[in-house]
Amino acid sequence: xxxxxQTPKFQVLKTGQSMTLQCAQDMNHNSMYWYRQDPGMGxxxxxxxxxxxxxxxxEVPNGYNVSRLNKREFSLRxxxxxxxxxxxxxxxxxxxxxxxxxxxxxQGTRLxxx
Amino acid sequence: RKEVEQDPGPFNVPEGxxxxxxxxxxxxxxxxxxxxxxxxxxxxxxxxxxxxSGNEDGRFxxxxxxxxxxxxxxxxxxxxxDSATYLCVVNMGILTGGGxxxxxxxxxxxxxxx
Numbered sequence: 694x695x696x697x698x699q700t701p702k703f704q705v706l707k708t709g710q711s712m713t714l715q716c717a718q719d720m721n722h723n724s725m726y727w728y729r730q731d732p733g734m735g736x737x738x739x740x741x742x743x744x745x746x747x748x749x750x751x752e753v754p755n756g757y758n759v760s761r762l763n764k765r766e767f768s769l770r771x772x773x774x775x776x777x778x779x780x781x782x783x784x785x786x787x788x789x790x791x792x793x794x795x796x797x798x799x800q801g802t803r804l805x806x807x
Numbered sequence: 808r809k810e811v812e813q814d815p816g817p818f819n820v821p822e823g824x825x826x827x828x829x830x831x832x833x834x835x836x837x838x839x840x841x842x843x844x845x846x847x848x849x850x851x852x853x854x855x856x857x858x859x860s861g862n863e864d865g866r867f868x869x870x871x872x873x874x875x876x877x878x879x880x881x882x883x884x885x886x887x888x889d890s891a892t893y894l895c896v897v898n899m900g901i902l903t904g905g906g907x908x909x910x911x912x913x914x915x916x917x918x919x920x921x
Contacts, residue, residue, distance in 0.1 A: 723906070724907065726909075733815070734913065735894070735914065736851070736894075738908070738909075741902060743906040749902065783851075787906065787907060787909070793853070793856050794839065794856070795841075798850035798851050798852070799850060800849070801849070801850055
């Protein structure tokens, strides 16, 4: 069972470079999310997609763009990376599983911007 | 005030001990509550949902106090394998367009020692 697959696992960028983080889920969930996790800050919502074809800003959207390519895939793009975007990024999808509402996470992307 | 607050710990306990974590939340309209577990450098995973009547899953017991706006997690007979960070998660409601706004605490670190 793949669940949520996220790539890459690690990335080092130079300031100003761009990159796209890929995410795919195979649980037929409508809702997908991108979070970043920083020490002492918890997980903060960057962008989310409630359903295919829709995306909305979360708490910390500045410097990011997203695309909900289809129901399975939700990508996060950094157009011009900055050191402040050094973080661990998690993609998630959510839905009801066996009577419990649950969010499932990808394995994370450790991004360093130098 | 943070929307979800937890004591970051670490809680260092001997194997076999009972340990309890609390979490407070600010939004009285919050709808549902969860505890997630996060191992070092891994993605968060659902440990258990928290119901108004309290619920138990093996050595783990979760309680919700809506009047005081806090939830708790009790771990009995701690095992070395319980060492992890425990995230308090509150469903703050429906996001614009759908999906659920899951707000994460910063986590409480537990270290179980021999």
